[in-house]
Amino acid sequence: TSHCTNMCDNCNSPKELLEAKTETQQVLKIIKGLDEQFTMNYLMHILMGKPNPQVKMFRHHEKDFFGIGKDKEEHFWNSLMRQMILEGFIKKDIEEYGVLKFTKKGEAFLKKPVSFKIVLNNLFEGADADDDEGSAAAAATSATDEKLLEMLKELRKKVAKEKKLPPFVIFLEGSLEDMATMYPTTTEELEKCQGVSKGKAIRYGKQFVALIANYVEENGIEKPDDFVMKGVVNRNNNKIFIIQNVDKKIPLEMIAKTKDLKLDELLEEMETIVASGTKLNLDYAINEIVDQYEQEEIIDYFKACETSSLQIAQEELAGSGFNWEQLKIMRIKFLSVFGN
Numbered sequence: 001t002s003h004c005t006n007m008c009d010n011c012n013s014p015k016e017l018l019e020a021k022t023e024t025q026q027v028l029k030i031i032k033g034l035d036e037q038f039t040m041n042y043l044m045h046i047l048m049g050k051p052n053p054q055v056k057m058f059r060h061h062e063k064d065f066f067g068i069g070k071d072k073e074e075h076f077w078n079s080l081m082r083q084m085i086l087e088g089f090i091k092k093d094i095e096e097y098g099v100l101k102f103t104k105k106g107e108a109f110l111k112k113p114v115s116f117k118i119v120l121n122n123l124f125e126g127a128d129a130d131d132d133e134g135s136a137a138a139a140a141t142s143a144t145d146e147k148l149l150e151m152l153k154e155l156r157k158k159v160a161k162e163k164k165l166p167p168f169v170i171f172l173e174g175s176l177e178d179m180a181t182m183y184p185t186t187t188e189e190l191e192k193c194q195g196v197s198k199g200k201a202i203r204y205g206k207q208f209v210a211l212i213a214n215y216v217e218e219n220g221i222e223k224p225d226d227f228v229m230k231g232v233v234n235r236n237n238n239k240i241f242i243i244q245n246v247d248k249k250i251p252l253e254m255i256a257k258t259k260d261l262k263l264d265e266l267l268e269e270m271e272t273i274v275a276s277g278t279k280l281n282l283d284y285a286i287n288e289i290v291d292q293y294e295q296e297e298i299i300d301y302f303k304a305c306e307t308s309s310l311q312i313a314q315e316e317l318a319g320s321g322f323n324w325e326q327l328k329i330m331r332i333k334f335l336s337v338f339g340n
Contacts (some may be wrong), residue, residue, distance in 0.1 A: 002334050017117040020080050024068070024089065027081060028110045029098045029103070030065050031090060036101045040081050040092075041144060041177060042102065047077050052174075053268045054245040075120060105251055143310070151179035155211055159204060168203050168308040169198065169339045172275050183223050185213040197277020200339070205216045239273055242280075249284040274336040282333055298322065303338075 030046055031038075038046075045055050049067025069077055081100075084090050089106040093099045109116075153167075153176060161166040171179075178184075178193035187201040190209055216223065238259055245255045250324060256266040274280050284293065301317060302308075310327050317327075 011103060017119060019115060020118045021113050021116050023080055024084060024116050025113050027070055029067050031100050033063060033065055039099055044074060044077060044084060047282055048074060053272055056265060056268050080118055143179050145180045149176060151211060152179055155207060165335060165338060166302060166305050180210060183212055183216050183221060185209050185216060195275040198275055206337045234269045238269055242269060242273060246280050252285050274332055279336045281330060286329055290330060299334060300335045
């Protein structure tokens with residue numbers, strides 16, 4: 001049946017049932033603790049204890065439930081959350097870019113937990129005809145289409161080579177994950193993905209939406225009717241304040257203090273701003289901590305590198321002794337100049 005409670009994708013070869021009562025409680029508590037404002041991908045970072053820029057921006061790495069699910073594989077949590085949706089404990093709000101919300105059934109479970117058994121899903125590859133949920137449900141409830149994500153990464157590498165730019169300047173990892181979650185097939189839809197400005201969508205987007213459209217057609221994937229993506233980054237209340245204060249050349253320490261942020265948290269927010277298509281001219285702050293020759297050295301490094309990792313940058317540029325703050329602010333400048 002389409003709603004097999006055991007979620008077996010093939011009744012002729014049943015899979016092992018796993019008791020997930022405790023883990024279901026954990027997921028529900030996290031959704032509640034995050035005020036029902038975040039997506040499955042975001043929850044995965046919280047469960048696995050992986051602090052990405054958004055997690056740090058919202059200080060969720062300081063929560064007591066951060067990393068609570070590290071003892072299990074990501075595949076387990078992905079399977080559990082998908083089956084919680086199909087069981088009706090939680091729902092995905094398509095109007096709010098797949099934000100996870102409670103249902104009455106979920107509230108009842110949290111108050112009085114009962115046994116809940118699941119099976120581990122096959123990794124979703126779009127064209128799984130035997131998948132009980134059907135391709136439409138799978139497209140709507142899977143966290144990320146891993147097969148499509150790999151194809152998008154390959155295309156990004158190809159475009160980056162043609163443009164003689166590092167891949168992360170074309171599109172950030174988070175942007176590709178959004179594409180592999182909601183399947184944008186027009187540049188207008190692409191603009192609604194995290195970190196994709198109108199200019200970036202026009203400049204680089206055509207090949208990406210063509211690839212996605214072809215993939216969607218070949219695999220019979222049905223997209224949500226209302227393509228409205230509102231990433232958590234777009235709800236960043238500090239954005240306008242930061243832009244205005246940078247324009248006034250206010251010292252970064254002062255901007256951070258006014259908003260009760262640490263300097264590294266402010267720099268994380270600035271990076272999400274430039275990645276979303278807004279230029280920030282930080283030269284007034286950069287010139288105080290990085291001299292002109294060093295700026296050129298760092299820019300040359302980012303032009304040639306394959307990854308945006310600051311840890312790798314520090315290792316590669318070890319001879320020059322750059323600290324994290326210098327490399328971070330220069331990466332923001334690089335994204336602002338070359339990415340927009």
